[in-house]
Amino acid sequence: MLRRHNYDLIPSSEITSESVYHERRALMKLGASAAVLAMASPLSAALAFQKQKSSLDLTPFDLVTSYNNFYEFSVDKEGPAKLSKHFKSRPWTVAIGGEVQKPQTLDIDAIIKKIPLEERIYRLRCVEGWAMVIPWVGFPLSSLLKAAGLTSKSKYVEFETLFDPAQFPGQKQSFGTIAFPYHEGLRIDEAMHPLTILAVGLYGKELMPQNGAPIRLVVPWKYGFKSIKSIVKITLKEHQTRSTWNEVAPNEYGFYANVNPAVDHPRWSQARERVIGKFFKQDTLAFNGYATEVAHLYKGMNLRKFY
Amino acid sequence: MRFVIWFGALLPAWYAFVRLSVEIQPEWMRESFIFLEQFIPFTLTKFPTDPLKFLTDLSGDSAFWLLALTLTFTPVRVFLKLNLIRYRRLAGLFSFFYALIHAMLFIGIDQEFHVGGVIHEVLTKPFIAFGMGAFVIMLTMALTSTKKLFGLFRTWHRMVYIAAVLIVVHYLMSHKTITWDHISMAGVLISLLVLRLIKR
Numbered sequence: 001m002l003r004r005h006n007y008d009l010i011p012s013s014e015i016t017s018e019s020v021y022h023e024r025r026a027l028m029k030l031g032a033s034a035a036v037l038a039m040a041s042p043l044s045a046a047l048a049f050q051k052q053k054s055s056l057d058l059t060p061f062d063l064v065t066s067y068n069n070f071y072e073f074s075v076d077k078e079g080p081a082k083l084s085k086h087f088k089s090r091p092w093t094v095a096i097g098g099e100v101q102k103p104q105t106l107d108i109d110a111i112i113k114k115i116p117l118e119e120r121i122y123r124l125r126c127v128e129g130w131a132m133v134i135p136w137v138g139f140p141l142s143s144l145l146k147a148a149g150l151t152s153k154s155k156y157v158e159f160e161t162l163f164d165p166a167q168f169p170g171q172k173q174s175f176g177t178i179a180f181p182y183h184e185g186l187r188i189d190e191a192m193h194p195l196t197i198l199a200v201g202l203y204g205k206e207l208m209p210q211n212g213a214p215i216r217l218v219v220p221w222k223y224g225f226k227s228i229k230s231i232v233k234i235t236l237k238e239h240q241t242r243s244t245w246n247e248v249a250p251n252e253y254g255f256y257a258n259v260n261p262a263v264d265h266p267r268w269s270q271a272r273e274r275v276i277g278k279f280f281k282q283d284t285l286a287f288n289g290y291a292t293e294v295a296h297l298y299k300g301m302n303l304r305k306f307y
Numbered sequence: 308m309r310f311v312i313w314f315g316a317l318l319p320a321w322y323a324f325v326r327l328s329v330e331i332q333p334e335w336m337r338e339s340f341i342f343l344e345q346f347i348p349f350t351l352t353k354f355p356t357d358p359l360k361f362l363t364d365l366s367g368d369s370a371f372w373l374l375a376l377t378l379t380f381t382p383v384r385v386f387l388k389l390n391l392i393r394y395r396r397l398a399g400l401f402s403f404f405y406a407l408i409h410a411m412l413f414i415g416i417d418q419e420f421h422v423g424g425v426i427h428e429v430l431t432k433p434f435i436a437f438g439m440g441a442f443v444i445m446l447t448m449a450l451t452s453t454k455k456l457f458g459l460f461r462t463w464h465r466m467v468y469i470a471a472v473l474i475v476v477h478y479l480m481s482h483k484t485i486t487w488d489h490i491s492m493a494g495v496l497i498s499l500l501v502l503r504l505i506k507r
Contacts, residue, residue, distance in 0.1 A: 063356050067356040067357065177484055264431070266431070281417065
């Protein structure tokens with residue numbers, strides 16, 4: 001359920017169940033970051049969702065929305081927040097095709113209305129060595145894929161980011177950046193895993209453009225570059241899909257890109273990470289702390305070879 | 308001239324101090340910086356999001372530009388007939404000062420003074436080996452830069468060419484993609500080296 005600028009027309013309690021309403025109030029009281037959120041994003045609408053409890057320390061909202069890797073806007077971290085002010089994430093459709101029974105093009109608002117949203121508080125680990133904890137709002141990717149109907153040939157899922165240089169200034173550049181549009185991919189068992197979600201919001205609100213509005217992938221046990229932003233196309237394939245950073249430098253960024261403190265990036269160690277908002281480093285966990293849930297997907301695979 | 312070098316060389320340190328202390332600064336101080344922000348391309352009033360990366364990048368860049376300054380004194384004397392050689396040691400030592408901070412951030416904070424870890428990183432990662440090589444050269448140059456020792460180690464100080472090349476490679480390798488900005492920065496240092504070779 002999604003509401004935008006209609007507080008004065010319809011009381012929130014009529015749209016949202018009272019318990020969810022109060023939970024959202026509780027979230028707003030969480031701290032200063034929530035207050036900053038209210039001031040910083042007057043245009044981004046609140047979402048209704050199932051809240052999640054977590055013992056992880058959340059990275060403040062203003063850091064999550066001001067420190068981003070999003071080459072479509074800019075190659076530096078502060079660029080995306082500054083250059084995305086006029087980004088239009090509506091109207092927006094996501095085309096699901098390839099090896100599926102029912103190829104379809106879905107409107108983003110229809111998706112948000114139809115699929116129940118849930119909060120997922122996940123660690124995010126960037127291949128560059130920094131980390132955050134982000135309260136996403138989204139739904140399992142599997143629910144979308146199941147609705148499209150998988151076939152025996154649906155073995156990999158490929159995602160594509162919007163290509164629109166008028167909105168994405170970074171896409172006008174050809175030197176010193178990556179090839180656009182951005183592509184990422186998952187093996188079908190990774191895509192169907194309950195931890196893999198499509199996020200439409202964070203901190204209880206719709207995604208800001210710099211975080212991949214209006215819909216992005218979140219795969220918490222993989223390095224951040226796998227979690228592709230601003231998705232317009234999801235294609236089921238029989239063979240391994242494209243992966244932009246893997247194509248840029250195959251020796252540095254693997255197709256799997258599972259967070260692995262034991263396998264270093266050729267230029268730096270992956271054993272530890274800088275948590276955004278803190279000065280000192282902490283140990284990086286195998287599969288970013290989700291080993292219990294996902295390690296079995298890679299049983300028998302040499303993770304030094306398939307990094 | 309001496310004052311200009313001191314002032315320029317201490318700007319990055321002052322900038323780091325301003326950014327890192329932004330949350331404990333008195334109100335009037337922060338307000339004076341907000342006013343300045345319209346004129347300069349830097350942020351002054353926000354605590355750095357990734358402070359360790361902020362300090363590492365700032366100290367690395369500062370060492371880089373001060374080394375470039377150090378290398379301009381000879382071409383300036385040759386081509387502009389302006390002898391500022393007596394300030395060269397000061398600029399070089401400031402460059403080393405930032406290189407030392409840069410290296411200590413890696414050894415002390417990144418590797419937490421774990422000697423085995425540092426050695427492992429240097430031996431397995433060319434990117435770090437190039438940087439550490441340049442640092443060791445600069446360290447020996449700094450130690451032999453006193454008037455008495457410089458006479459004895461004069462030839463050794465030609466190693467600055469090697470150090471500069473190592474730094475350029477280290478700098479270019481430190482980015483995920485190489486942009487025109489990075490190439491032009493590297494170009495500045497390389498042209499300074501070439502200018503000196505022309506003279507010889």
